[in-house]
Amino acid sequence: MFGHHHPRCGTRGSRSFGPFNVEWSFDAPRGPRGGGYGGGRGRRMFDGGELRLVLLRLIADEPRHGYELIKAVEELTGGAYAPSPGTVYPTLTMLGEMGLTREQASDDTRKRFEVTPEGAMHLEENREQVEELIARLQAVGARRERADKAPIRRAMGNLRVALGHRLEKGEFSDDTLHDIAALIDEVAQKIERLR
Structure with a gap:
């Protein structure tokens, strides 16, 4: 069984594996307290x-x-x-x-x-x-x-909030609204072309 002792391997539940340790090998995304x-x-x-x-x-x-x-x-x-x-x-x-x-x-x-x-x-x-x-x-x-998807969700949320606030205040002229729509359409087309 797995828990038996072998001359060159650690016992079950030990923190080492023979002469070496197995570590994480990537920088994990950080949470609210800085931990991954x-x-x-x-x-x-x-x-x-x-x-x-x-x-x-x-x-x-x-x-x-x-x-x-x-x-x-x-x-x-x-x-x-x-x-x-x-x-x-x-x-x-x-x-x-x-x-x-x-x-x-x-x-x-x-x-x-x-x-x-x-x-x-x-x-x-x-x-x-x-x-x-x-x-x-x-x-x-x-x-x-x-x-990996989190930055995209954050960016989309920022865009939605920014547009929502400005549109509620009625700060945009019709020309500006058309310019914003053209910008969003342009970004959408560029995203579709990404490989």
């Missing part, structure tokens, strides 16, 4: 053997090499988080030493890894935790997506 997601920069994405389970799950989904695993995690989080090579490659070595993965035979110079029957059993034994970890990564991606 769950406390801001420096909060660990994974503790203990959690990254090991995530990588094992991704390898079980599809044989991959180290860079592909980094990109897969990054895609799950919408680009908000990517584990460093200095974290991923030692974890891959550990997975192999534990007999959970093996190198796939390939003509490619890069090592692709596949899950072993023992690895598949390990995932099944820890299925609930694995699903929670994947959900955590996807939640980070969802927060990132909402944060």
Whole structure:
């Protein structure tokens, strides 16, 4: 089971993972008190053997090499988080030493890894935790997506408020109203052309 002790990995719930720690690797959007997601920069994405389970799950989904695993995690989080090579490659070595993965035979110079029957059993034994970890990564991606849209929502709100106040006061002539409408139409056309 996941909680058993292994000579080169931390125990369940520990704050370190073997000889290294897994840290957030992005500047999270700041909340009203200046903190980012769950406390801001420096909060660990994974503790203990959690990254090991995530990588094992991704390898079980599809044989991959180290860079592909980094990109897969990054895609799950919408680009908000990517584990460093200095974290991923030692974890891959550990997975192999534990007999959970093996190198796939390939003509490619890069090592692709596949899950072993023992690895598949390990995932099944820890299925609930694995699903929670994947959900955590996807939640980070969802927060990132909402944060990315926030400036646009703010700008649209500013435009609506500014126009509303001025129109209520009746400060615009008919010519000025036509000029404002032309400006908004021009911006809309430029947005449609953006790629």
